[in-house]
Amino acid sequence: MRVLLLYPLFPKSFWSFEKTLALVDCKALMPPLGLITVAAILPQEWEFKLVDHNVQEITESDWDWAELVIISGMIVQKNDMLAQIAEAKNRGKLVAVGGPYATTSPQEVETADFLVLDEGEITLPMFIAAIERGDRSGVFRSAEKPAVTETPIPRYDLLDLTAYDNMSVQFSRGCPFQCEFCDIIVLYGRKPRTKTPEQLLAELQCIYDLGWRGAVFMVDDNFIGNKRNVKLLLKELKVWMAEKGYPFGLTTEASVDLAQDDELMKLMVECNFKKVFLGIETPDKDSLALTSKFQNTRDPLTESIDKITTAGMQVMAGFIIGFDGEKSQAGDRIVEFVEQTNIPLAMFSMLQALPSTALWDRLEKEGRLLNSAANINQTTLMNFVPTRDIEDIATEYVNAFWQLYDPAAYLERIFRYYMKLGEAKNVVSKRPSWKTIRALSLILWKQGVIAQTRLLFWRNLIQVLLKKRRQLEIYLTLCAYLEHFTEYRFIVREQINTQLANYIASKPEAEKVAS
Ligand code: SF4
Incomplete structure (x- = not known):
C-alpha cells in the first residue's frame, strides 16, 4: 500500500512566525508528530510519503503515486484539511482522516472514506483490519484511552529535518485539571498517561542519530500532569543530556503549579528545559x-x-x-x-467554544452558540454570545x-x-x-x-x-x-x-x- 500522509496548512497565526522562521531559513515551527506516529503504527511493509503542506506543495507525482491518502490536523487547519480531502476525492483516492479536528467534529469531515478517530493506538488496528478485508469506508472510534507505553518511535526519518525550527517528542497525554474551555481533557482524558523514560530517551536518540541538534518541543498537554513519572524521566534524561553534551534545548507546556515544586523546576533546568508555556x-x-x-x-x-x-x-x-x-x-x-x-x-x-468541551455543552444548552462549526485562532471573533x-x-x-x-x-x-x-x-x-x-x-x-x-x-x-x-x-x-x-x-x-x-x-x- 502506498500511503501519502498529508499535513494541512496553518493560517497565519500567533505561532506561525513566518518572518522569524525565514531568518533561520526554516519553513515551519514544528513537524507533524501525529502523522509520523501514525506511520509508525501502520504496517511497516506499507510505503509512506509525507507532505507537510506548510513546507512544500503537493505535486502531481505525489497524487499519482498515492493509493491511500491520510490527512490529520487540528481545528485551526480545517480550511486546508477540507480542501485536501475534496482534492483527494476528486482524484479518486481512498481518503482516511484522523487527529483532533476530525475527532471532535466528525460530521464536518464525512466526505472522507475512513474516519479514524480518537487515539490511533486503538483505532488504527481497526482501520488496518478494514483495509485488509477490502472495505472502502468505515468509522473507527474508541472511548478507551490506550497506555502509551507501547507506542512506537515516530517515523522521524520521513521528515525533511532542515525545514523545521523545532523537533517534537511527546512523553505524556492528558491533564488532571478540568478547565471548562479545554478540549485536551475531552480528547485525551484527565488521567495523564506517560511513556517510560527508556521510550522517550530512545526517541531522543533517534532524532540525535538523524543529526538533529537544537530545539526540541515536548508537546505534552501538561508535561507535569504526572509529577512522579516526569521526575523519573528527568533523572534519566539529565544523565543522557550530560553524556551527549546538551544537544537539545527543550520547551514544553505545563500547569502553573510547576512553581510549587522546586525539585521539579531544578530537574527541568538541569535537563536543559529553556522555555515553558503556561x-x-x-x-x-x-x-x-x-x-x-x-x-x-x-x-x-x-x-x-x-x-x-x-x-x-x-x-x-x-x-x-x-x-x-x-x-x-x-x-x-x-x-x-x-x-x-x-x-x-x-x-x-x-x-472560543470548542466542540465537545464542557463550555460548548453549557452554551449549547443555554442557546448561546453562534456557529455549529467552530474555528479557532487569534483572528476570529467569538463563536457564542x-x-x-x-x-x-x-x-x-x-x-x-x-x-x-x-x-x-x-x-x-x-x-x-x-x-x-x-x-x-x-x-x-x-x-x-x-x-x-x-x-x-x-x-x-x-x-x-x-x-x-x-x-x-x-x-x-x-x-x-x-x-x-x-x-x-x-x-x-x-x-x-x-x-x-x-x-x-x-x-x-x-x-x-x-x-x-x-x-x-x-x-x-x-x-x-x-x-
Ligand atoms: S491545565 Fe491546560 S491542558 Fe489542563 S485542563 Fe486546563 S487548559 Fe486543559
Missing part, C-alpha cells in the same frame, strides 16, 4: 473560578511566574478575554499583568494586542525579562553555524538598522552585552520574534475589525440604535 488565561480570579481553572487561583500568579523565571526557564503564556461575567477593561488588566511580569510571548485570544457586549470585548482585545506588541513596549519588556531570567545551567559554547551567523546578521540589520526602534535595540543590546551575555542567543531570539509580531498585530486588528463591522451590520436596526 495557560495563565486571565488575572481575574472570578473568571478563573468560573472556568474551573482553580489551579491558577492558589498562589499569586505573578509570584509563580517569577519563580519559574528565576529558576532559569523562560515563561510563555496564554491569555483569554471574554469569560462569562467578566468586568469591563479586562484587556487592560491583561496588559498590566504582562507588563508587570514582563512575559515576552503572551499569546492572546478571544474565548458573551455576557457582555461583544463589541466591547473585541475592541478591548484589539487594543490590548496592539499595546502588547507595540515594538518599543515589546523591546523594553523582553529586556526587563531577560535581565531577570535565571542563568541556564548547561550553556555549552559551540562554534556558531553558518545558519546562526546568517540569522544574527539579519536580526542586526533589520532590528538595528531598518527598524524605527533601532536606538532602543542598540541601547538594550549593549546593556545585555555588558551585564549578561551568557545567554545572548535567548535575548536575540526574543528580538527576532518582533519581525513576526510587527506584522501580525496589523492582521489581528484588520481581521477582527472587519468581522466586527460585519457583525454590527448584520444586527437588527433596533439593536444598532440601542448600542
Whole structure:
C-alpha cells in the first residue's frame, strides 16, 4: 500500500512566525508528530510519503503515486484539511482522516472514506483490519484511552529535518485539571498517561542519530500532569543530556503549579528545559473560578511566574478575554499583568467554544452558540454570545494586542525579562553555524538598522552585552520574534475589525440604535 500522509496548512497565526522562521531559513515551527506516529503504527511493509503542506506543495507525482491518502490536523487547519480531502476525492483516492479536528467534529469531515478517530493506538488496528478485508469506508472510534507505553518511535526519518525550527517528542497525554474551555481533557482524558523514560530517551536518540541538534518541543498537554513519572524521566534524561553534551534545548507546556515544586523546576533546568508555556488565561480570579481553572487561583500568579523565571526557564503564556461575567477593561488588566511580569510571548485570544468541551455543552444548552462549526485562532471573533457586549470585548482585545506588541513596549519588556531570567545551567559554547551567523546578521540589520526602534535595540543590546551575555542567543531570539509580531498585530486588528463591522451590520436596526 502506498500511503501519502498529508499535513494541512496553518493560517497565519500567533505561532506561525513566518518572518522569524525565514531568518533561520526554516519553513515551519514544528513537524507533524501525529502523522509520523501514525506511520509508525501502520504496517511497516506499507510505503509512506509525507507532505507537510506548510513546507512544500503537493505535486502531481505525489497524487499519482498515492493509493491511500491520510490527512490529520487540528481545528485551526480545517480550511486546508477540507480542501485536501475534496482534492483527494476528486482524484479518486481512498481518503482516511484522523487527529483532533476530525475527532471532535466528525460530521464536518464525512466526505472522507475512513474516519479514524480518537487515539490511533486503538483505532488504527481497526482501520488496518478494514483495509485488509477490502472495505472502502468505515468509522473507527474508541472511548478507551490506550497506555502509551507501547507506542512506537515516530517515523522521524520521513521528515525533511532542515525545514523545521523545532523537533517534537511527546512523553505524556492528558491533564488532571478540568478547565471548562479545554478540549485536551475531552480528547485525551484527565488521567495523564506517560511513556517510560527508556521510550522517550530512545526517541531522543533517534532524532540525535538523524543529526538533529537544537530545539526540541515536548508537546505534552501538561508535561507535569504526572509529577512522579516526569521526575523519573528527568533523572534519566539529565544523565543522557550530560553524556551527549546538551544537544537539545527543550520547551514544553505545563500547569502553573510547576512553581510549587522546586525539585521539579531544578530537574527541568538541569535537563536543559529553556522555555515553558503556561495557560495563565486571565488575572481575574472570578473568571478563573468560573472556568474551573482553580489551579491558577492558589498562589499569586505573578509570584509563580517569577519563580519559574528565576529558576532559569523562560515563561510563555496564554491569555483569554471574554469569560462569562467578566468586568469591563479586562484587556487592560491583561496588559498590566504582562507588563508587570514582563512575559515576552503572551499569546492572546478571544474565548472560543470548542466542540465537545464542557463550555460548548453549557452554551449549547443555554442557546448561546453562534456557529455549529467552530474555528479557532487569534483572528476570529467569538463563536457564542458573551455576557457582555461583544463589541466591547473585541475592541478591548484589539487594543490590548496592539499595546502588547507595540515594538518599543515589546523591546523594553523582553529586556526587563531577560535581565531577570535565571542563568541556564548547561550553556555549552559551540562554534556558531553558518545558519546562526546568517540569522544574527539579519536580526542586526533589520532590528538595528531598518527598524524605527533601532536606538532602543542598540541601547538594550549593549546593556545585555555588558551585564549578561551568557545567554545572548535567548535575548536575540526574543528580538527576532518582533519581525513576526510587527506584522501580525496589523492582521489581528484588520481581521477582527472587519468581522466586527460585519457583525454590527448584520444586527437588527433596533439593536444598532440601542448600542
Ligand atoms: S491545565 Fe491546560 S491542558 Fe489542563 S485542563 Fe486546563 S487548559 Fe486543559
